[in-house]
Amino acid sequence: MISSRTLLREEIEHVWNIDRSEVADNIYRFENGTLVLRPADSQPFSAGWPPGEAKKSTPILRDCFDRGGWFYGAFEGGELVGVVVLDNKRIGKYKDQLQLKFLHVSRSYRQKGLGTRLFELAKATARGRGAKRLYISANPSENTVNFYLRLGCAVAAEPDQELFDLEPEDIHLECDA
Ligand SMILES: CC(C)(COP(=O)(O)OP(=O)(O)OC[C@H]1O[C@@H](n2cnc3c(N)ncnc32)[C@H](O)[C@@H]1OP(=O)(O)O)[C@@H](O)C(=O)NCCC(=O)NCCS
Structure with missing residues (x-):
């Protein structure tokens, strides 16, 4: 049975135990103002997290936790099988958006x-x-983007420049909170 609860700071490293592997036959690109599906020319996640991901991203997640980010995990038999993270930093022109920083099952x-x-x-x-919108810098795989579109997300009207520069290949989405 799956149980869920907020994560402790010392559990952040456990997120790398999540089986991230995914084969994406198609990926989305945002071209000329529209989403276009193209065959993927590489499989960066076929074997799980890319090398160095834990070392690079653990401090980023800890910083997020320390500024009040919300970390929530789903467990089965003590094993972390899903995680979602909501950043606490207000972004967007009106500072009324929060970023969905991490979502993995x-x-x-x-x-x-x-x-x-x-x-x-x-x-x-x-x-x-108190946020009005949720901002998502989504992995461009067909499965991931379709997941967010099905949940009512749409391409961000004004992508956050800082987040866009960090992940220009991502599809930048938003939805009402
Ligand atoms: C994207 C991701 C988080 C979705 O998680 P998930 O647990 O598979 O999501 P759900 O089960 O709620 O929904 C996935 C699909 O299963 C379908 N589904 C949900 N419940 C179902 C059920 N009981 N039986 C069959 N299908 C079901 C949903 O309709 C949905 O369809 P769609 O997204 O193709 O339209 C997960 O695939 C993942 O971790 N991917 C790799 C990491 C990633 O890309 N994360 C996002 C980073 S931005």
Whole structure:
């Protein structure tokens, strides 16, 4: 049975135990104002997290935690199988958006509604914190972008410049909180 709760700071490193592996046959590009699906020319996640990801991103996640970011995990038998992180830093022209910073479900737990549940909880948390919109810099894989579109997200009208510069290949999305 899956149980869920907020994560402790010392549990942040456990997010790298999530099976990130994914083969994406197609990826989205944002071209001439529209989303276009193209065959993927590489598979950066076929074997799980790319080398160096934990070393690079653990301090970033800890900083997020320390400024009040919301970390929530789903567990089965003590194993972390899904995680969602909502940053606490207000972004956007009106500083009324919060970023969904991280959302991952282990491969064998996907397609069961867990990602949707974690997303909706993050949205409710953003709303509770007074945000009007949720901002998502999404992995461009077909599965990921379709997931967010199905949940009512749309291409961000005005991409956040800092987040766009960090992940220019991502699809930058937003939705009402
Ligand atoms: C994107 C991701 C978080 C989605 O998580 P998930 O747990 O598979 O999400 P859900 O199960 O709620 O929804 C996935 C699909 O399964 C379908 N689904 C949900 N419950 C289902 C069920 N009981 N039976 C069959 N299908 C179901 C949903 O309709 C949805 O379809 P769509 O997204 O193709 O339109 C997950 O695939 C993932 O971790 N991917 C790799 C990491 C990643 O890209 N993260 C996002 C970073 S920005």
